[in-house]
Structures are given as structure tokens and as C-alpha cells.
Amino acid sequence: MITVLYFARLREALGKASEQIALPAGVTDLGALRALLRSRGGAWAEEMADGKAVRAAVNQDIAHGDTRINDGDEVAFFPPVTGG
Amino acid sequence: MITVLYFARLREALGKASEQIALPAGVTDLGALRALLRSRGGAWAEEMADGKAVRAAVNQDIAHGDTRINDGDEVAFFPPVTGG
């Protein structure tokens, strides 16, 4: 199981702040996880589309498509930050 | 008459914070005034020597050797500033 968090516009569009996901076989990196979420269709297909500016972190470090994901990880998806 | 002010190390070395001077004929710029003060000898000769880093202002604006001096002016001599 991994924990997946959604922030800001993404959280609102997906209607979800967090969820637990059991990683299917073959989903070993962030890119594969994003594809899995996209395959849910609807808002998921739209918000996780390749053209969308989605940022991600794995265990609170900025991550990219090829970042490995392991059981127990905390993964977060969010829009580009607009702080301060 | 002009008012001449001395600040900081210069004030201490010359033993004077200010004085009124009647400008002699021919003393029309700052360089000539400095030469006049230098001609007093002693500490004046030393502190107003050409090699000394002396700064000056006329009517509270930074001035140079060729800055004109007129009756009623406020002239100040001081070391390079060391503020803040």
C-alpha cells in the first residue's frame, strides 16, 4: 500500500485529498502510477493527462516520471506551486 | 564671512568644531580655502596637507577643489565617512 495525497486545484478537481492504493504489479515508478490514475477516466483522465502541468513528490521530495515507488511510500500530486 | 565646520578626527586634531572666517581677496574656491587653512602651520598644515584624505562640503553638498565659495556659505571639512 502507498499513500497518495492531492493538493489545491487537483484536490478539488478530483474530489479527494488522500487515498490508500495497493500498487499493482508493474507499477514501479511515478509515471506508471500517473498512468494508472489517468485510466480511471473522467476528471482523473483530464487532470492526469500528459499535457497537464502536474508536479509530484515521493516521500516529500520533488519527484519525476522515472522516480521509483515502493510499498509504504507517501506520494503527492499537485499543481505548480504559487507560494508566498 | 563664511562658516567653516570640522568633523570627527579633523575636529579633534584641529581643536575646533567651527569658526567664522572673513574670506581674503583671492580665496574664491575650496582649494584656495584649504591652502589658507594649511598656511596656519602646526596641526593645520598636517591635517590639510595635499596628501591627506580630506573631504569637504559647501552648503551641505559634497564639494571639490574647484568648487566656488561665496560670502555666507557653510563650508565643512571632514575625513572620509564611515557610517552605518
Next chain:
Amino acid sequence: MTVRIQTKDFDAGREIAALRQGDPGIGAIASFVGVVRNVNDGDKVTEMTLEHYPGMTEKSIARIIGQAKSRWNIFDALVVHRVGRLKPLDQIVLVVVTGAHRGDAFAACEFIMDYLKTRAPFWKKEQTPEGERWVESRESDDIAAGRWRLKG
């Protein structure tokens, strides 16, 4: 170093006094206060909500301060960042950097602010007369952060 994420307001004078307390080697303190403006991209803003990623926020800001310390000759740094509902004129963020001399303190303070605006996980939602909107990432902020990379 100190990093605080909080909903309540802060007093820059008190934070500066606390950060420099008792260190007679400090000669320079550079500070920055960010404030909510009543306009953004030409539209009137009546209120905003600042959301963040608890945990990652503190961790990423601590890392930024560490980078500043390795790059400039500074003594200490403080970041206080507010979250939640904020109105125009409210203070949002405070950065204070202490050092022996002003050049390093200024550079490190601006460096930390640039990174806060472009890398730390904060998201701003604005309420305008036309409704709510999430603020989009600003190109000028990305340019400001990029400057430092060129210098590395």
C-alpha cells in the same frame, strides 16, 4: 534555523530581536515581509486562502536555508509562513537572515524568498468579485529562482 508554518500573524521586530539575541558577532540583519495585495494580474482580490503540504513545506524550507548557509557567509535564518484565510494588508511571510556583513545577508534573504515563491509547496486561491480562482504559477518567479542557478 527556525521554520514555522502558522495561521496567526507575526511581529517582524520581535522575530528579529529573538533571532539575533545575545550574538554580538551579528552586524547585519536583512528581512523581508510579504503582504497580501488587493490586486493581482489586474483583478481585485478580496480574500485569499493559502494551502500547503504539511511536512514537505518545513522540510523543503529547511533545505533552502541550508543551501543559503553553504553559499553565503551568514549566521542564522528564520522563516515564518502563514497559511489559511488571509485578506489584503495581511502579512503572509517573513524571512530574516543574520550575518556579519550586509552583502551576504541581503543575498541569502533574497535567495530564500525566491525559492519560497517558486519551490516550496504553497498554493494560493484568490477570492475576487468574479469568484474564486487558483493562482497560476508566475513566470517572473521562475526567472528569479533561475538567476541563482547560473551563479552556482
Next chain:
Amino acid sequence: MTVRIQTKDFDAGREIAALRQGDPGIGAIASFVGVVRNVNDGDKVTEMTLEHYPGMTEKSIARIIGQAKSRWNIFDALVVHRVGRLKPLDQIVLVVVTGAHRGDAFAACEFIMDYLKTRAPFWKKEQTPEGERWVESRESDDIAAGRWRLKG
């Protein structure tokens, strides 16, 4: 703009609050506080006395702020400078600059500080265990002020 030369201490938080009061267009406030250090050029400093040229000081600082306003997009600036006897840990100078955005506020604040250190008529006398001495003009300060001229 505000320029104050005074013997008494100041509170940076209160001065920042007063300068930005009621202006909802301000988004950025850059500040600098200068503090008396207990060392200078390797020698222990127990006390110092700051002398200035009353009249010219205020006039030259006001001119510097005017230059900053014409060079950067800033709203207002405050300078509070103490004179008289000061001890290590005492605050000496406060510069606060308000603006819409941080880049201009930081640049103008640093510009004003650089000029305060190199052009405004202040002179520092330090008391050390070996006796009194007038501080000599510092080469690094002249370099900092020179930077801005190149940009003009």
C-alpha cells in the same frame, strides 16, 4: 519618505507597520537592520560613538531615497539612523523599503544601505581595550557603492 537621526533605539516591527499602514498595493517590504559588532578588523570593540553632520545627513539621505525611487519601482522608504554612544548588540540603522514586488524592494534597500555606508556624513569612533580610534573608510564599502554606478 521618512528620515530620522536620533539617539534612541527603534523597533523594526513598529516602523514597518507604520510605513505600510493602509496601503493595500504594497506586496513586498525589504528591511535592513545594522547592529554594533563586538569586533572590527580583529580588535575587540567595547563601545563606539557615532558623529554626524546635522542638516547634511538628512539632506543627503533624502537625496539617496529619491534616487532609489527614480531607479526602482518602489512606493516608499524609511531610514532611521542612530548617533551618539552605542555598545555591541545595539541597533544602529534601519532601512525599510515598500513596493509591489520583492525584486525592486530588495534592490532599493541594498542600494540605500550601500550609500549610507559610503556617502552619508557619519563617522565612527571605536573604544577598544587599547584605547579609542576613529574608524578608517572601508574599501569594501566603496566597492559596493561602485556597483550601482556601473548599472546606471
